[in-house]
Amino acid sequence: MKKRRDKAWYALFVFPLVFIFTTVVVIPFIIGIGYSFISWDGMPLNEKKFVGFDNYIRLFADERFLTSAVHTVLFTICSVLLINLLGLIFALAVTGKLKVKNAARTMLFMPYLIGGLILGYIWKFIFTDVFKSIGQLTGWTKVFFSWLLDPEFALAAMMIVATWQMAGYIMIIYINGIQAMPEDVLEAAKVDGAGFWQTLFRIKFPLIMPSFTICLFLTLSNCFKIFDVNFSLTGGGPSNATEMMAMNIYNEIFSLNNYGYGQAKAIIFFAAVAVITLVQVSITKKKEVEM
Amino acid sequence: MKKFGKILIEFLVVALCLVYLFPIYIVLVNSFKNRAELYENMLALPNSFSFEYFAKAMEKMSFLRAFGNSLIITVVSIAVIIVLASMTAWMFVRTDDRLSRILFMVFVATMIIPFQTIMMPMMQVMGWARDNLHIPMLNSLGGLIYMNIGFGTSMAVFLYHGFVKSIPVSLEEAATIDGCNKFKVFWKIVFPMLKPTTATVMILDVIWIWNDYLLPSLVLSSKSLRTIPLSTASFFGQFTIEWNLAMAGLMLTITPVIIFYLSAQKYIVKGVAAGAVKL
Numbered sequence: 001m002k003k004r005r006d007k008a009w010y011a012l013f014v015f016p017l018v019f020i021f022t023t024v025v026v027i028p029f030i031i032g033i034g035y036s037f038i039s040w041d042g043m044p045l046n047e048k049k050f051v052g053f054d055n056y057i058r059l060f061a062d063e064r065f066l067t068s069a070v071h072t073v074l075f076t077i078c079s080v081l082l083i084n085l086l087g088l089i090f091a092l093a094v095t096g097k098l099k100v101k102n103a104a105r106t107m108l109f110m111p112y113l114i115g116g117l118i119l120g121y122i123w124k125f126i127f128t129d130v131f132k133s134i135g136q137l138t139g140w141t142k143v144f145f146s147w148l149l150d151p152e153f154a155l156a157a158m159m160i161v162a163t164w165q166m167a168g169y170i171m172i173i174y175i176n177g178i179q180a181m182p183e184d185v186l187e188a189a190k191v192d193g194a195g196f197w198q199t200l201f202r203i204k205f206p207l208i209m210p211s212f213t214i215c216l217f218l219t220l221s222n223c224f225k226i227f228d229v230n231f232s233l234t235g236g237g238p239s240n241a242t243e244m245m246a247m248n249i250y251n252e253i254f255s256l257n258n259y260g261y262g263q264a265k266a267i268i269f270f271a272a273v274a275v276i277t278l279v280q281v282s283i284t285k286k287k288e289v290e291m
Numbered sequence: 292m293k294k295f296g297k298i299l300i301e302f303l304v305v306a307l308c309l310v311y312l313f314p315i316y317i318v319l320v321n322s323f324k325n326r327a328e329l330y331e332n333m334l335a336l337p338n339s340f341s342f343e344y345f346a347k348a349m350e351k352m353s354f355l356r357a358f359g360n361s362l363i364i365t366v367v368s369i370a371v372i373i374v375l376a377s378m379t380a381w382m383f384v385r386t387d388d389r390l391s392r393i394l395f396m397v398f399v400a401t402m403i404i405p406f407q408t409i410m411m412p413m414m415q416v417m418g419w420a421r422d423n424l425h426i427p428m429l430n431s432l433g434g435l436i437y438m439n440i441g442f443g444t445s446m447a448v449f450l451y452h453g454f455v456k457s458i459p460v461s462l463e464e465a466a467t468i469d470g471c472n473k474f475k476v477f478w479k480i481v482f483p484m485l486k487p488t489t490a491t492v493m494i495l496d497v498i499w500i501w502n503d504y505l506l507p508s509l510v511l512s513s514k515s516l517r518t519i520p521l522s523t524a525s526f527f528g529q530f531t532i533e534w535n536l537a538m539a540g541l542m543l544t545i546t547p548v549i550i551f552y553l554s555a556q557k558y559i560v561k562g563v564a565a566g567a568v569k570l
Contacts, residue, residue, distance in 0.1 A: 009382075014379050021441055024413060029408065031416070104305065114545050121527050218567060227406075254509075
């Protein structure tokens with residue numbers, strides 16, 4: 001009797017969420033795999049033709065998709081490095097004895113809250129008109145011109161905006177790691193005569209490896225999946241030079257109306273995200289030291 | 292002399308931080324200028340403070356309406372996520388059987404799925420529900436809230452699960468002996484103890500839902516239902532030539548965020564740090 005009542009409570013507590021979650025995430029994910037094997041233009045009345053693995057085969061000869069994949073990888077590597085480097089420097093700077101450290105933290109973290117879409121629009125103005133006008137004022141037109149019209153500079157612009165957005169966020173996580181460092185270990189290092197760089201590389205870095213794992217995981221997956229900044233800053237242009245994978249999938253499905261083919265890309269995208277993040281976490285986890 | 296050096300460093304750090312925030316300065320100063328003044332010098336302070344462009348942008352963006360929509364969506368989505376995810380996570384921990392473990396595993400595993408992988412089939416499922424079950428899932432605030440809940444649960448369940456594991460079961464047992472049913476035990480005793488995690492979930496979800504663009508852009512097509520990111524995007528598409536107006540629009544959208552940040556800064560930073568857990 002009691003058991004049955006427990007089961008009823010369990011269902012009452014768990015069922016609503018599991019139901020919503022299943023209809024929004026689980027079922028779409030599963031039927032999404034099915035969609036990747038058909039050819040369909042998204043019109044409900046039009047035929048859905050089963051094409052087997054054709055979509056997946058086609059994908060490896062799709063130059064626009066492959067270019068977007070290369071750009072995504074390039075963008076991700078550079079941005080992850082920049083964000084973590086800057087985030088770590090910020091964190092080290094604002095955990096010292098400075099009186100203004102709280103104000104500094106407040107300012108550095110602010111961009112993260114504004115959201116990728118709006119940030120992209122703000123920087124769009126800067127990279128086009130503000131840069132052009134600085135170029136005219138100073139005469140340094142080699143650096144200050146409309147970056148978003150040049151394929152390579154536009155990609156660099158994406159990296160700068162992503163870094164500006166996430167460096168403060170990553171800083172917060174590194175700060176937590178630095179503050180969790182045991183005082184006595186640092187004290188002991190000082191007593192033993194370790195210098196600034198020695199302490200930094202031999203003691204501090206190994207001790208913040210757990211934060212490093214998290215930061216790398218967050219920046220890797222955020223950069224690889226970037227969409228909002230891409231959409232508002234460059235829109236994929238000039239001539240698709242900055243189209244990242246997430247945007248390529250979006251365009252394939254909702255602009256070119258290749259629902260089945262676009263979904264095959266989306267499945268590959270999922271596989272790539274899963275492999276990259278799992279490999280990264282397992283590698284950096286091994287390097288963490290046990291206290 | 293040494294003291295002077297220290298003060299200099301403090302000033303330098305503040306100055307560097309201000310330089311870091313120059314994009315916000317650019318938006319602010321140019322939102323007050325007229326077109327001619329903007330093109331004269333984009334870095335200079337405005338000559339006169341006219342709120343004309345703010346008023347115009349506010350009207351063109353239907354700002355108040357968009358703000359209201361965003362507010363409803365954010366508040367209701369988060370309230371439901373917190374209620375349902377905390378109950379579910381608690382049950383998962385306290386009923387440690389195979390079913391709980393499998394369900395929890397599924398919740399956590401799906402956190403890795405990018406939105407782009409789910410978006411199209413999800414739209415098909417929601418379209419199906421609208422056509423066959425006559426539930427207005429598409430182009431309605433309720434539908435978007437439902438989907439937000441679906442996407443927000445994994446993270447919330449994961450965070451609550453971790454916290455519930457750390458609280459002792461003895462209090463709950465005592466309450467059960469006193470005749471409380473599970474509902475009462477949870478809401479009277481457990482939920483208040485979960486406050487730190489509730490704050491974390493709230494902060495993370497505010498940042499996500501308030502700024503979310505792609506999902507609302509797929510779900511909401513009516514102009515009157517637009518959220519802040521949606522109305523900014525459509526406004527910006529129309530007024531890229533009138534940068535001063537566009538800047539006023541952007542200033543409008545970031546002002547509430549900055550006010551929210553400055554008023555709840557401590558909780559936000561704490562929440563963001565606590566939410567950064569590895570899988």
